[in-house]
Amino acid sequence: MARISPLSGFPEWLPEGRAVEHAVLETVRRTFELHGFAGIQTRAVEPLEQLLRKGETSKEVYVLRRLQAEESVDAGEDDLDHKALGLHFDLTVPFARYVLENSGRLQFPFKRYQVQSVWRGERPQEGRFREFTQADIDVVGSGALPFHFEVEVPLVMAEVFARLQQFGVPPVRIQVNNRKVAQGFYEAIGLADVEGVLRTIDKLDKIGPERVLATLQQENGASPEQAQSCLDLASISGTDGSIADRVLALGARSELLQEGLEELVTLVEAAQQRVPGTVVADLKIARGLDYYTGSVYETTLVGHEQLGSISSGGRYDSLASDGSATYPGVGMSIGVTRLVSRLLSADLVRASRSVPTAVLVAVTDEQTRADSVAIAAALRRRGIPTDVAPSAAKFGKQIRFADRRGIPFVWFPSPEGHQVKDIRNGEQVDADAQTWEPPAADLWPTVAPTV
Template identity: 65%
Template sequence: MTPPAEKVTPISGFPEFLPAERLLELHFLDTIREVFELHGFAPLETRAVEPVERLLGKGGDADKEVYGVSRLAGEESSRDAALGLHFDLTVPFARYVLENAGRLSFPFRRYQVQKVWRGERPQEGRFREFTQADIDVVDVGGLAPHFEAEMPLVVAEAFRRLPVGEFRIQVNNRLVPEGFYLGIGLEDVAGTLRIVDKLDKIGPDKVAAQLVEAGATDEQARLCLALADIRSEDLSFVDAVRALGVSHPSLEAGLEALAAVVRAGLERAPGTLVADLRIARGLDYYTGTVYETQLVGSEDWGSVCSGGRYDSLASDGRTTYPGVGISIGLTRLVHLLVTKRGLTASRSTPAAVLVAVVDEESRTRSDAVAAALRARGVPCEVAPSAAKFGKQIRYADRRGIPYVWFPGAGESGGDQVKDIRSGDQVDADATTWECPTADLRPGIVTREP
């Protein structure tokens, strides 16, 4: 039954972590989930597939390439609708809301942590399969604007509990550039946005040239760049925009909405939000507030958390369910922290204790010790073999397990536990021993990147 030698190679864009890195990722997931739940977001999962038609209709950027899915042995495949893997969690969520509207209570707050797939070209920090952690609020007909301020503040609370260092959440409102462009006589809002969005990549001169090439005057191009250049942590961006002397109802509405978000940020988490009028977001379902997030000092990583308001993503023709949401690019964030900042977990297993085995005949005694420790919440494993104690200690050491338990090693036949970092070995009883809190779960450590 032995199979032939097999070639095993990674698949570009489909990252996999080693156990210690996965433990780090789980710490992020647990922290994010805890904060989401503290804010009353209900958990949800949607299926991985959607009809291809629905996927292609939304956020149809060329870079959001969809993976099609079909049964290899499917006689009935012709009768199945064409399916594809979802490329985000917002489009499936909007569909879920439509499908279950009668069974949900609105406004509906949910979080969703799942894999998504995009067939884009793999590059550093960009994957074809990655995990997103999203929150969204949707309501029926209209959506109160205070939710637009809430989304980034929830993420900020999660980020402050995580070892990501300083960060800035940039906020804009699509109505601001939209109204501004219309106000200066540029009717092709989407086209203009698309060009201005390249600022970081190609710089202001080339953006200006492309705008002119697309039909703008030099003065219109100058104004577009001037708008994109405005940013402020306080409300001063409003006056800076007004100083450009452009007026349009959408611009006014956008400025007011953006000011409300920034004001809420100043009140509840000063220094977290920054109005940045350059932010646009690629996905074309956004209609109002948009967010991007940069880690300070690692701006070249791009946004690690993005989102926005969408007024018409979920609609059954009669009823519309406007929503706002934000999405943490978890795989990307953790992958960059691992590779660039050297973060990892302090051990490669949840086990805090290795229970040694004296000989195979007494394995049952070691099993009983382990059961007693587990009953009191101490993760542990029993040594795989009754090897020499030195080898059993090395087994623990290789995995970063801090304690080794020796049944019957005490003078009176009781047990002893050894902290293999310090070498201290003391009498201990599995029904009363207190594992130091700091050792109970793997910690987060930094190794040389």
């Protein structure tokens, strides 16, 4: 048999890792639903022209076509072979299309969550994959969307990550900025190339302040004084109203700047009351500000900042538009696969067992296997995950079979009366399949921080 060559960038967890991923996803879904977000799912493919509208380069999009695509098609026939299709690289583009197609049936503001795989043709490395799972939330309005949703969304995400700490997820820091602050400031000091300046400031952590200063002057038309003012703005961070005072102390004034500062202060002060220390205004955050129109969010794991952002998002004033109606939105996305990969690679979390089974029913001999199967069926009817030993080996071997999988209990059937053994401590007691049940903590696999 030929040796199988692995494909990099397409993670396949072992059962223990999948249990961790499942626990994370269930917590994410439950928290989203607690806040009124309804789950949806969209197709995996979109027309290439739609995928590329967000500015993604063609080399990052996987194209989809049928291997035996026909060369011709009858006029008017809707044949996917003759449409340029690609796998979606995020969940925003398909969601925008979903909103437009269903606008007449949705109730606005519409709060949705979506957990699906996405595909991106970039070079795999730690935390970056070609196929990965994202979990998104968005709030979309019809024509208008109140600012308070820009406060709600990061607070929902903060709650998600607070709940995930039970599984060993480190604390997070959600850094926030506002397009109106950046744009209002740059325009007030006389800079016209707002998007160019934003892209340059976004490189601050990568290339350092000296090269940023040079780039602002050489490529973005800034004078030395203007370039320094941009760096001074980017140095400001905080969790209260003092950030506005520090920005205004730089001397710039405009209505847009004032509006952005009021929104930013409202956000961080609300967060400071709800989740102290988690949400921080950081004016060097520029990623996404070239297409977001209000708040922007970036989330990192404390102590694992080198992994990069594990959750990001922001406000779009035109998430979707059909030419006559506009649907503004605000949302955030969690890179679930990136998060789980760090939990597993750093051994921060473990599953209590590799299988869902809580009880293994032993088989005395093959002639009485039907009795063991009947016991297992009785336990399953009562909601207890149960398996039957694969062979009528010596009981010691059947116990080792259970132990290797982390199954906590082995059931021994007997005409004289059944017994069940906790193989972790050796305790063995009489049991009835109609009444016995394991402790609640053992019913299903659990995920907990590594000790």
